Each structure stands twice: as C-alpha cells, then as structure tokens.
Amino acid sequence: MTDAPPTRIAIVGGGTAGWIAASALTRFLPKGRFSIALVESEEIGIVGVGEATIPQIRLLNAALGIDEYAFMRASQATYKLGIEFVGWGTAASRYIHAFGSVGRPTGTVPFHHYWLRGRQLGQRQPLDAYSLNAQAAWSNRFAKTDGIDLPYAFHFDAALYARFLRGWAEARGVTRHEGRIVEVRRDGESGEVRDVVLSDGRAIAADLFLDCSGFRGILIEQALETGYEDWTHWLPCDRAIAIPCAPAPSLAPYTRSTAHRAGWQWRIPLQHRIGNGHVYCSAHTSDEEALAVLLANLDGEPLGEPRTLRFSTGRRKAFWNRNVVALGLAAGFMEPLESTSIHLVQSAIERVIRYLPNGPIRAADVAAYNAETVFEWERVRDFIILHYHANSRPEPFWRTCATMAVPETLAAKLALFRANGRITRQNEELFAEVGWLQVLIGQGIMPEGWHPLADGHSPAEVVELLTLLRQVTAKQASTLSDHAQFLARHCPAPSPTRQAAPSVMPS
Ligand SMILES: Cc1cc2nc3c(=O)[nH]c(=O)nc-3n(C[C@H](O)[C@H](O)[C@H](O)COP(=O)(O)OP(=O)(O)OC[C@H]3O[C@@H](n4cnc5c(N)ncnc54)[C@H](O)[C@@H]3O)c2cc1C
Numbered sequence: 103m104t105d106a107p108p109t110r111i112a113i114v115g116g117g118t119a120g121w122i123a124a125s126a127l128t129r130f131l132p133k134g135r136f137s138i139a140l141v142e143s144e145e146i147g148i149v150g151v152g153e154a155t156i157p158q159i160r161l162l163n164a165a166l167g168i169d170e171y172a173f174m175r176a177s178q179a180t181y182k183l184g185i186e187f188v189g190w191g192t193a194a195s196r197y198i199h200a201f202g203s204v205g206r207p208t209g210t211v212p213f214h215h216y217w218l219r220g221r222q223l224g225q226r227q228p229l230d231a232y233s234l235n236a237q238a239a240w241s242n243r244f245a246k247t248d249g250i251d252l253p254y255a256f257h258f259d260a261a262l263y264a265r266f267l268r269g270w271a272e273a274r275g276v277t278r279h280e281g282r283i284v285e286v287r288r289d290g291e292s293g294e295v296r297d298v299v300l301s302d303g304r305a306i307a308a309d310l311f312l313d314c315s316g317f318r319g320i321l322i323e324q325a326l327e328t329g330y331e332d333w334t335h336w337l338p339c340d341r342a343i344a345i346p347c348a349p350a351p352s353l354a355p356y357t358r359s360t361a362h363r364a365g366w367q368w369r370i371p372l373q374h375r376i377g378n379g380h381v382y383c384s385a386h387t388s389d390e391e392a393l394a395v396l397l398a399n400l401d402g403e404p405l406g407e408p409r410t411l412r413f414s415t416g417r418r419k420a421f422w423n424r425n426v427v428a429l430g431l432a433a434g435f436m437e438p439l440e441s442t443s444i445h446l447v448q449s450a451i452e453r454v455i456r457y458l459p460n461g462p463i464r465a466a467d468v469a470a471y472n473a474e475t476v477f478e479w480e481r482v483r484d485f486i487i488l489h490y491h492a493n494s495r496p497e498p499f500w501r502t503c504a505t506m507a508v509p510e511t512l513a514a515k516l517a518l519f520r521a522n523g524r525i526t527r528q529n530e531e532l533f534a535e536v537g538w539l540q541v542l543i544g545q546g547i548m549p550e551g552w553h554p555l556a557d558g559h560s561p562a563e564v565v566e567l568l569t570l571l572r573q574v575t576a577k578q579a580s581t582l583s584d585h586a587q588f589l590a591r592h593c594p595a596p597s598p599t600r601q602a603a604p605s606v607m608p609s
Contacts, residue, residue: 108137109459112306114283114298114321115314116142118152118260119430119447121267122162123312124276126451129166131458133275140271141298141306143282148264149316149431151344151411153370153377154182154357154441155255157201162448166270171593176266177258178373178595181244181355181585183235185440187544189361192494197228197544198356199440200235201253204536205571208559214539215556218523218549220568223561229543231572237579239356245582252582255441257357257370257377279306283315286325294425295321310425310459313432322418322428329419330434336487336506337415337437338499339365343393344379344409348402353586359439362395363387364499368438369401373589374598376401381437386499415483421475422468427454434479439489442482442532449478449532474530481531484512485538492516492545516547523549 111127113120124140131138163170173179184200191197205213217229230236234252238244245252272278281300289296297307298321313321322328334340349371358369365382380396387395393408417434421427428434429450436443453474457467490503491512508516518524519542525535559567583591 108135109310110308111136111138111310111312112298112308113138113140113312113314115316115430115432116140116264116268116278117148117314117316117430118264118267118444119316119432120312120314121264121271122444122447123314123429123451123454124271125166125267125274126162126448126455128271128274128276130455137277138275139277139279139306139308141279141281141283141300144280145282148261149411150261151342151377151379152260152438152444153372154185154257154368154438156441156445157253157255158445158448159255168270173263173266174256174258174589174593175595177256177262178375178598179256179258179263179593180353180371180373180589182255182257182357182441183239183244183252183355185357185359186239187359187361187489187541189495190359190366190489190493191544191546193361193496195544195546197540198230198233198236198239199537199540199544200230200233200239200356201255202233202235202251202536204229204539205232208567209555211553211555212525212535214543215523215552216559216564216567218552219556220564223565225565225568227568227572229540232568232575233540234575234578237575238582239354241579241582242352242354242585243579243582244355244585244588247582250578250582254355257372259372259374259377279304283320286321288325292424293326295325308425310427310463312454313426313428314430316431317413317435319418319428319432321426322423322432326423326426328423328428330414331416331419332414333416333483334414336483336508337490338383338385338502339381339437340412340414341384341389341392342379342381342411342413342438343389343396344377344411345396345400345407346375346377346405347400348405349374349376350401353589355585357441360399361493361495361500362399363497365392366439367396367399373595375405379438381439383499386497417476417479420468420472421450422471425463427471429454433475436479436482437486439486440482440533442486445532446479446482450475477529478532480509480511481528482533484509484515485533485541487512488516488538488541489545492542492547494546516542520547520549522551522553524553 283298285299297305360367364386370377382392413435457471
C-alpha cells in the first residue's frame with residue numbers, strides 16, 4: 103500500500119472515444135489510487151457518426167456489465183451479422199464479409215481448400231452458402247439459440263451510445279467538466295502537458311492525459327506536434343457526406359457498402375432510421391456529385407440536412423507521446439469500411455490499462471504501447487486497402503487503386519493466397535483468416551491451387567461434404583427468428599421524439 107496521492111487521469115473529449123475510455127478506466131482502476139476526470143464541450147459537440155461495430159464490442163459490454171437489451175433500447179440499436187459489399191470487385195459483384203465461420207475444417211485443412219477443390223468438381227456455390235451468418239443476414243433473421251453459433255455486433259445511434267456510456271461512467275464516479283479548452287499548458291522542464299485551461303479560467307491538471315478530442319487532436323497534435331503519417335496514397339478517399347433516412351420496410355441485420363464511381367456508400371439500419379453516408383475521393387468527384395449520388399441511393403425519405411466531413415486516412419506518428427495518449431479520431435483516421443474505429447478505441451484503452459504508469463512514465467512502456475498500436479493499425483489498414491486494390495472496375499478512381507503499389511505486408515499476404523489459398527494470421531492481427539478469405543474471394547482473387555491434403559478424399563466425398571454443409575447451414579438459418587420481431591420482443595427502442603440526442607456537429 104502507498105500513501106501517495108492518487109494518479110490523476112484527465113480525458114479530453116466526450117465522444118465515443120472519451121466515454122469508452124472513462125467507462126473502462128472507472129471499471130478497472132481502483133478508486134483511491136486513481137482519479138478520473140473528463141472534459142467536453144457541448145458547444146463543440148461530437149462527430150456523431152460511427153454507427154457500425156464488430157463483435158469484439160460485446161467483450162467491452164460484458165467487461166462493463168452492461169445489459170445488452172438496455173443498451174440497445176437506449177441507442178436504437180439493431181444486430182449486425184456482417185457487411186455486404188455491392189459492386190466492389192466488379193460493378194455487378196456482390197458478397198458478404200460475415201462474422202463467424204465459413205464451413206467446417208476437415209482434419210487440419212481449412213474448409214476453403216475443399217471449397218476450392220469443389221469448384222473444380224462443379225460445386226460453384228459461393229462461400230456464403232456455407233456461412234450461417236450470411237444465410238441469416240440474407241433472410242433478415244436473427245436469434246440467440248443454444249447450440250447455434252451466430253456471432254454478432256451492433257448498429258447504433260452514435261450520439262445516443264455516447265450518452266448511454268456517459269450515464270454509466272458518471273454514475274460510477276467519473277467527474278465531468280463542461281467547457282471549451284482554450285489553452286494547453288506544458289511543463290517548461292519535462293515538456294509534459296501540465297493542465298488544460300477552460301474558457302472560464304478553470305484549469306484541469308493531470309499526470310496522464312487521454313486525448314479524445316477528435317480530429318482536432320488538441321493535445322497530441324496542437325500542443326505536442328507529434329506529426330501524422332499520411333496513408334492517402336493507399337486510401338485516397340478524403341470526404342464523407344452523411345444523412346439519415348426513414349427506415350425501410352424490412353430491417354436488415356447487416357451493414358451494406360455499395361461502391362460508386364469514386365468511393366462507396368454505407369447503409370446502417372437502426373430501429374428508428376437508416377444511417378447513410380457517401381465516402382469519396384475529392385480528386386475524382388465533386389461534393390455536389392457525391393451528394394447527388396448519395397441522395398439517389400437512399401432506401402427512404404431523407405431526414406435532416408446532409409453533413410460533410412473531411413479527413414486524411416493515417417495515424418499519429420506516436421499514439422503515446424510524453425504524458426498524452428491519443429484515442430479515437432485524435433489518434434488517426436481509419437476508413438469506416440470495416441467498422442473498426444470504435445474497436446480501435448476499445449483495444450487502445452485495454453492497452454492503456456496494461457501499460458498504466460506506476461509513478462513516472464517510463465520510455466520502455468511508451469515504446470511497447472506504440473509498437474503494439476502501430477502493428478494493430480497497420481494490419482487493419484492493409485485489410486481495408488485490399489478492398490480497394492483488388493477490383494476490376496473501369497472508372498479512373500478504381501483503376502488507380504488497382505494499379506497502386508500496396509504495402510509489403512499486404513503484398514506478401516496476396517502472394518501467399520494467390521499461390522495455394524493460404525492465409526496466415528500473425529500475432530494479434532484483428533482480422534482472422536475467415537475474414538480475409540471472404541474479402542479476397544469476394545474481390546475476385548482466386549488462388550491457383552489449394553492444399554494438397556484436400557485431394558486426399560474422393561470427388562464424391564468432397565461433393566457430399568459440401569452438399570451436407572450447405573444443407574445444414576440453410577436449415578439452421580431457417581429456424582431463426584425475424585430480426586425485426588426479435589428486436590420488438592426483446593429491446594424495442596422508444597419513439598425517437600422522446601429520445602432527443604445530444605448536440606452533434608461536424609468536427
Ligand atoms: C464518416 C465517418 C464514418 C464512421 N463510421 C464508423 C463506423 O461505422 N464504425 C466505427 O467504429 N467508427 C466509425 N467512424 C469513426 C467514429 O466516428 C469515431 O471513432 C468515434 O466517433 C470516436 O470519435 P471521437 O470520440 O474520437 O471524436 P468526437 O466524436 O469528435 O469527440 C470529440 C470530443 O472532444 C471534445 N472537444 C474537442 N475540442 C474540444 C475543446 N477545445 N474543448 C473541450 N472539448 C473539446 C468534443 O466536444 C467531443 O466531446 C466513422 C468516422 C467517420 C468520420
């Protein structure tokens with residue numbers, strides 16, 4: 103035990119990143135040894151997009167002890183079983199990157215080697231015929247049934263989600279300071295951030311700052327000038343226009359991503375509305391054209407005014423610099439194509455807790471934190487680049503993506519897969535083999551061969567295996583409930599008029 107005063111942690115920003123950080127810290131750090139404060143400005147607001155997640159978010163909810171149905175009601179949430187990609191490989195192609203398994207491994211050989219061999223034997227059914235998540239998604243079904251493995255994530259209203267987490271964290275002792283930070287003061291000797299000063303003169307001092315201030319990065323960049331590694335030569339989309347629309351008659355349990363001439367459009371169905379946005383490359387299309395494309399491809403009546411956001415995909419040169427750790431949009435911008443940003447906040451805060459300073463900040467801890475975070479970001483980046491790079495579309499934007507040189511790490515993955523269909527997951531890479539598989543095949547990359555052990559069965563045995571797996575998958579999917587009915591039974595959200603969201607403004 104120590105009589106030392108508590109370590110003061112200040113979180114700058116109250117968007118999704120800030121409130122996830124506050125919730126996790128208050129849940130896991132012992133009171134008395136740490137004090138946690140959060141500063142946010144309602145006048146500035148939050149970015150308010152970021153409505154699709156990946157299954158790991160359920161680990162966060164479980165760690166915090168958040169009741170799933172309560173959280174879903176509070177944030178107008180729906181279930182998400184994967185992402186449908188329309189028009190990505192070619193203008194006519196359509197595939198799904200579904201969560202969960204595809205087929206079943208036979209012996210030591212991954213399933214897709216049998217699928218590849220089966221194609222030679224005339225079994226031309228797509229990979230999704232072997233994915234329960236995909237079959238459930240196509241028929242708008244969802245259920246939680248013992249013995250049925252249906253991994254899922256959520257779509258939710260980002261502003262309502264941040265508000266839900268705020269309530270959770272404040273109830274457990276996080277001190278919230280409302281106000282606009284106008285100055286960041288640094289220690290003359292160490293260069294560390296000493297305190298942040300609000301417009302009314304209040305100063306909030308801390309030993310460790312988490313910069314969750316969004317695109318501004320007011321500590322990590324404006325104060326510490328950490329620098330930015332720009333990835334726009336690989337991921338050239340630099341703008342998005344977002345607009346919600348009225349819900350469609352059926353409630354899809356998946357995100358849809360539709361490729362357009364110079365970018366792509368997301369469709370995220372919530373209980374009360376659909377979130378839509380067009381992510382595009384300003385060098386290849388104008389804002390006016392991007393808006394027109396978005397409005398022409400909505401499932402329902404537009405609700406509200408469109409909002410434009412600008413960004414450069416990339417990351418801070420250091421995620422942890424001196425006594426500041428950047429999380430969320432302050433850490434960098436990862437294209438929302440695979441809904442990874444909220445997860446990157448979640449894994450960053452888990453890492454912050456793992457490397458929490460015990461007294462003075464040590465260079466070795468900072469270096470290890472930064473190395474792990476760089477690895478995680480770069481592997482996610484590679485996965486997203488794959489979607490852009492492997493395409494046969496004719497438009498200039500897509501031809502540029504198809505012919506660009508990709509990072510060596512991605513080039514090696516592509517070469518390995520093209521040869522004999524092998525996919526290797528390294529260390530703690532976020533996306534597993536089955537995720538890469540669906541996107542590689544979906545984008546039109548077909549390996550030249552397969553694992554020789556897949557030739558160890560007779561053609562009849564392979565056909566029988568594939569037929570059986572398809573039948574079992576289709577049968578299981580048919581037993582699931584209708585997605586909308588499931589939500590209505592377990593977690594119907596209140597009418598949106600009684601659930602006004604906090605202020606949301608473009609950054
Ligand atoms: C177009 C687009 C689509 C996206 N889609 C997805 C998605 O589908 N899935 C996903 O996981 N992620 C997505 N993201 C990313 C996601 O939106 C962010 O990761 C997430 O919202 C976290 O934002 P944030 O909390 O870092 O920043 P913000 O929401 O911008 O919050 C910043 C906070 O800092 C405060 N602040 C800023 N300056 C000051 C100041 N001077 N004084 C006091 N307070 C200040 C603000 O008030 C606010 O509280 C998307 C992002 C974009 C741009």
